[in-house]
Structure formats: C-alpha cells, structure tokens
Amino acid sequence: MQNALLKNHPRGTIKRHTGLYVANLAWYHRMIQYKPIPKDDAGATLRGSRETFFGAGSLNINTGLNPAVIIRSEDGSYGCVINITENGSDFSLHAEKAVEQAIAKFAVNKISKDSIETALIGGSDSAKWKTTKLIGILRKAKLPMNEFDLNGMFYRKLYFDPKSGVAKVFREEVNTAHWNPGSASLSLNDGTRGFSEGHVGGVVTNATRFFRQQSTFKALREHIIPEHLQITPGKPFYLWSAACSSGVEAYSYAMYIHRLLTRARAGIPFMVFGTDINEKLVKTATEGEYDVAGKDLAEYGAYFNRYGTINGSSVKFGDEIKKFVSFRRFDLKNKPRSRKFRMIVCANVFQYYQDDAREHFLGNFISALERPGYIFANPLTPNLAKKIGLEVLSKYQMMRAL
Ligand SMILES: C[S@@+](CC[C@H](N)C(=O)[O-])C[C@H]1O[C@@H](n2cnc3c(N)ncnc32)[C@H](O)[C@@H]1O
Structure with missing residues (x-):
C-alpha cells in the first residue's frame, strides 16, 4: 500500500x-x-x-x-x-x-x-x-x-x-x-527575487486545520522526540512550521510537543516557529484566537481547554502555550537564518509549485536542519528527495537528512 x-x-x-x-x-x-x-x-x-x-x-x-x-x-x-x-x-x-x-x-x-x-x-x-x-x-x-x-x-x-x-x-x-x-x-521564475504576497495569494489557498498531517504527529511521538532526547539530552527542540497559514498548524505542534515532553519529564526548552508569506495570516497567528465550532471542538476540545479559553465557538490560546510559538512573515524562496531545526513541516504547499521551486525550498530547508533532521513536505516526490540526498521514511511520509 x-x-x-x-x-x-x-x-x-x-x-x-x-x-x-x-x-x-x-x-x-x-x-x-x-x-x-x-x-x-x-x-x-x-x-x-x-x-x-x-x-x-x-x-x-x-x-x-x-x-x-x-x-x-x-x-x-x-x-x-x-x-x-x-x-x-x-x-x-x-x-x-x-x-x-x-x-x-x-x-x-x-x-x-x-x-x-x-x-x-x-x-x-x-x-x-x-x-x-x-x-x-x-x-x-x-x-x-x-x-x-x-x-x-x-x-x-x-x-x-x-x-x-x-x-x-x-x-x-x-x-x-x-x-x-x-x-x-508557481515556478522559481515567477519570483525572481522572491514571491509576491499577491501573486501567491492568487494561486495558493490558505486552507488549514488543527492536527492536519496525522503522520507527522505519529512521527514526533514514536521517533523524532525519543531520538532527540536520546542523542542530544538537554538540547532545545526546534520545529519550523513553514507556510503555516493562520497558525493553527503551529499551535497544534506546540500543544502536542508540550504534552509529549511533559509526559517524558524531559524538562527541555522547545519552540515552534511559524512563518507565512501572508502578513495578515501572520497577524492572526500571533493573536492566537480561532473559530473552532463543530468538529474541531468535538475532537480537540481537551487541548483547547488545556491550553486556551473556549468562549462559545472560539478558542483563545493562553500565554502558557503562546510562549512556545513565534510567528513572522517569511518567503520560502529565501534562505533561512541558521537556526537548527530538528523538524520542518511544509504541508500542503508544494502542490502549488513546480519542481524547480520545490527543489529550491528543500535546499533551503536542508540548510536549516539539525542532523538527523526531518522534513515533511507534500506531495512527497521520492525522486526529488533522492536527487537532493534526502532519505524517504515511508512509514511517516517524511524525509530525513543524515
Ligand atoms: C494551503 S495553506 C497550508 C497551510 C498549512 N501548512 C496546512 O497544511 O494546514 C498554504 C500556505 O502557504 C503559504 N505560502 C505559499 N507560498 C509561500 C511562500 N513562497 N512563502 C511562504 N508562504 C507561502 C500561503 O500563504 C498559505 O498560507
């Protein structure tokens, strides 16, 4: 399968x-x-x-x-x-x-x-x-x-x-x-110096959901966090939610990692960095207040209660979790500053880009990764991963840089 x-x-x-x-x-x-x-x-x-x-x-x-x-x-x-x-x-x-x-x-x-x-x-x-x-x-x-x-x-x-x-x-x-x-x-040629917010907005949707990429949460729980704690005990854990839209993805990881580290009594610092090209979305993410009516509330109500305040159909995340997330505007075309991330998630973005841009983005991600470092970027193109020296972990639909 x-x-x-x-x-x-x-x-x-x-x-x-x-x-x-x-x-x-x-x-x-x-x-x-x-x-x-x-x-x-x-x-x-x-x-x-x-x-x-x-x-x-x-x-x-x-x-x-x-x-x-x-x-x-x-x-x-x-x-x-x-x-x-x-x-x-x-x-x-x-x-x-x-x-x-x-x-x-x-x-x-x-x-x-x-x-x-x-x-x-x-x-x-x-x-x-x-x-x-x-x-x-x-x-x-x-x-x-x-x-x-x-x-x-x-x-x-x-x-x-x-x-x-x-x-x-x-x-x-x-x-x-x-x-x-x-x-x-979008091809790299469409953004010679960088992609414009307007151009990207005309092509890419902002659709996002809490806890969307299930395989990445499984990977964190089963493999990435235990490995991090074992090979670099005491070292901070950094995750980059690249192209995070309104930020629910970043909050999902922050809540999940906080829970995992608390359970493991690890006591290490961690941060989830969320970036997006769209200024308005970055503002929404920083505010951390979302409409969570219906299914989200039914499924993730326990998280929202634990890390925020539910008021009718909205949740407002509190400082306890906000201190572990940070948001800023960033174009994936640009090289990230050299923070070493253990994991980078760039979900539901590559389908809007041609191979030249995907390769460029992956190159940027690799330059910002710890070793071993993990990348989730879908659709996962095994040939492209191989071409730039990434290993494919099919169990988690992720790529690994060694
Ligand atoms: C479909 S949403 C995915 C959001 C989130 N990753 C998820 O899976 O739920 C795509 C996001 O990618 C952002 N985006 C597209 N191209 C980008 C670029 N070159 N740099 C930064 N963000 C970009 C868009 O602004 C949009 O918020």
Whole structure:
C-alpha cells in the first residue's frame, strides 16, 4: 500500500494558462499504454443525491461547491468522477455507495483495486466537512488517495481525462457571473527575487486545520522526540512550521510537543516557529484566537481547554502555550537564518509549485536542519528527495537528512 501511495503520488504541477484554467493537476508522469474500453457506459448516472460519471474518454463535470473524487486505472484506460450533492446527514451513506459502485464498475472492466488511483479535489470552505468524510471513506475502502487542496468559495467545473490523468479545474467565484481567468502554478521564475504576497495569494489557498498531517504527529511521538532526547539530552527542540497559514498548524505542534515532553519529564526548552508569506495570516497567528465550532471542538476540545479559553465557538490560546510559538512573515524562496531545526513541516504547499521551486525550498530547508533532521513536505516526490540526498521514511511520509 505504501509503495502504491508513493508510486502514485501526484506531481501536482499546475500550469499557467491564459483563458479559463485555474489548475491543471497532473498525476505522476509515466508512459501510459492506452487500453481501449467500449464507451457504452460513459456519461452520468444520477442516483438520488449522487452523480457518478464513468468513462474511458474525457469527462466534463460541474461539481458546484462539492468536493469531487476522481478514480482512474493506472493504465489510463478508465476513470470516473464522483460528485455527491447530498447536504444532509445521509452524505456519508451516498458517498460510500458511490465509491462501492465505482469499485464494482472498475471490476466489471477487469480493473482490480490494486491498479487504481484516486484523488480528491477539495470543495468550498463551507463543504470542508464533506472532504473529511470522503477521506475517511476512501481510507476505509483502502484506496490510495492524493488530496488537492483547492478550498475557497468557488463553484467548480472539472475536466478529467483518465488517459493522461490530468484534471483541470475551472472555477468561478460565488456570486459572479463569469468563469474566472486564473493562473495556477508557481515556478522559481515567477519570483525572481522572491514571491509576491499577491501573486501567491492568487494561486495558493490558505486552507488549514488543527492536527492536519496525522503522520507527522505519529512521527514526533514514536521517533523524532525519543531520538532527540536520546542523542542530544538537554538540547532545545526546534520545529519550523513553514507556510503555516493562520497558525493553527503551529499551535497544534506546540500543544502536542508540550504534552509529549511533559509526559517524558524531559524538562527541555522547545519552540515552534511559524512563518507565512501572508502578513495578515501572520497577524492572526500571533493573536492566537480561532473559530473552532463543530468538529474541531468535538475532537480537540481537551487541548483547547488545556491550553486556551473556549468562549462559545472560539478558542483563545493562553500565554502558557503562546510562549512556545513565534510567528513572522517569511518567503520560502529565501534562505533561512541558521537556526537548527530538528523538524520542518511544509504541508500542503508544494502542490502549488513546480519542481524547480520545490527543489529550491528543500535546499533551503536542508540548510536549516539539525542532523538527523526531518522534513515533511507534500506531495512527497521520492525522486526529488533522492536527487537532493534526502532519505524517504515511508512509514511517516517524511524525509530525513543524515
Ligand atoms: C494551503 S495553506 C497550508 C497551510 C498549512 N501548512 C496546512 O497544511 O494546514 C498554504 C500556505 O502557504 C503559504 N505560502 C505559499 N507560498 C509561500 C511562500 N513562497 N512563502 C511562504 N508562504 C507561502 C500561503 O500563504 C498559505 O498560507
């Protein structure tokens, strides 16, 4: 499963176009042998609140504000797009049925579960809960999944070609009459001296969540903190949350590390440094007050209570945890000052950049790492990691510099 995940990981290249394209997400490039399948089943199947579009040829779907699941056979001979329109409590039921139906349809076409790959194109901010449910359903179905983070208040049209594995997302801002011309990929050439906040903001979303990258927390608990305590007892532990958006990622690490170190009675200093190119987000992060209604409150209420004050649907972090976080504006293009971090997390950013920029960012990260040092940057591109001398720890979907 792990190998399949790595093998199928997206390059996530997003090319700039004139015209209507906003994002062009291409899967891992490789030669695809096209195996024709009769097109008799191409088109939409409407079942109550779900639409599933199957086909061997290209598929055009208007997904509105919903997240969409794309499933494709590795050889590109067959694909489908699932769009769940249900808004109520039956959402999961419909979604599970749709995924089951898709797997069955692939089986009828003699495509086994082992040779399919899936992607999730995130829906609008208001439909984030659906994205979370879909992730759970795809995991339960044991399907490898790549997540593309395209939240925001947008209606979307999706064009998907199973043969090439390319999904193009056209988006329209809510309440505007026309589809937006957009750009969506950043190369180093786009930021000769550095990236401008406005340019990045036009391409990259600010979507973030508490405790988002589960594998990194597991890595901290099982491996990184115990190793740090063993090989450098007494030495401070520094983590950099690079491109931290509004800071919930940095607070999540700070609370988690504080808990781990307290339990281990380690008594060492630690700091989580959060940076982002967006000044406003850095300000929000420094203030440390967030809306945590619903799921966040249900899942992480104990953390919020322990490290902050909950007031209705918001949490305000207190000094006890704020003293372990520090935020500032920083462009990943720039070389960091030489603080030695044990771990750097740059989550959900690389998909917006081309390989030249990813390599440059990783180079900067390596220069700021302790040895051994750990980097989480997704999508993880094993070839790129290898090229710049990083080891891939597939168990934690992380990279290590020795
Ligand atoms: C999708 S959010 C991810 C936030 C967080 N890491 C997470 O996973 O929850 C992407 C963030 O990357 C930031 N970003 C993009 N390019 C950047 C750059 N060159 N330098 C610093 N921040 C950048 C954006 O401002 C945005 O807040």
